[in-house]
Amino acid sequence: MQTAKNELELTKAPATEEALAEALADIGSAEANVKNAQALLLKTYILSPMTGIVTKQEAKIGEIAGANQTLVSVMSGNFKVEAFVPEVDVAKMAVGNSAAITLDAYGSDIIFPARVVKIDPAETVIDGVSTYKTILEFDKDDVRVRSGLTANTTIESARRENALAIPQRAVYEKGGRKFVRVTRGANRSEERPVETGIRGSNGDVEIVSGLRQGEFVVTASKVK
DSSP, rough: OOHHHHHHHHHHHHHHHHHHHHHHHHHHHHHHHHHHHHHHHTTTOOOOOSOOOOOOEEOOOTTOOOOTOOOEEOSSSSSSEEEEEHHHHHTTTOOOOOEEEETTTTEEEEEEEEOOOOEEESSSEEEEEEEEEEEESSOOTTTTTOOOOOOEEEEEEEOOOOEEEEEEEGEEETTTTEEEEEOEEEEEEEEEEEEEEEOOOTEEEEEEEEETTTOEOOGGGOOO
């Protein structure tokens, strides 16, 4: 009887500081075990860095994956185009330039608007020519755009409205200045200094000053 009373009193007695500290330590240890188990569980998941559709899954249960081996591919809706631009043209371009892209699958009549989002600072040599990898991103998602399609890009580096332009071969340099020859009637021409602007991909160059609309110039191949 006395033993039972002693046990009852011990049960009713408040917890000692030592017992409370031991219980809190047990709780902390249990919480640490839970966090460790959660961390191990997360390692069993493969999380995609972007939202998209899984297009390839080549992993099998029990298979050991090697380094740099592609097992899963995810395709996002926002496609990009990789283009290698020659060094003679890359100086005219900048990130943010607008572009027009056509896809061989749909012909040249269907144009997809895009924009330059990245230009590599280092060159990539292709067939002995230095090129710079340029990334273009479509302005809008389009279900017709698919991975692996062949694209043709036209990048607009500058725009001039109502510009006066002549063939670039008509402009020649002399003494650090640029000149053209303007016809002055039959078998006559005069040398005229000009100031040029942007150059077009079609071989034309903008004339900022020195010429007027309607004047005829002699191409450089005819200048003696």
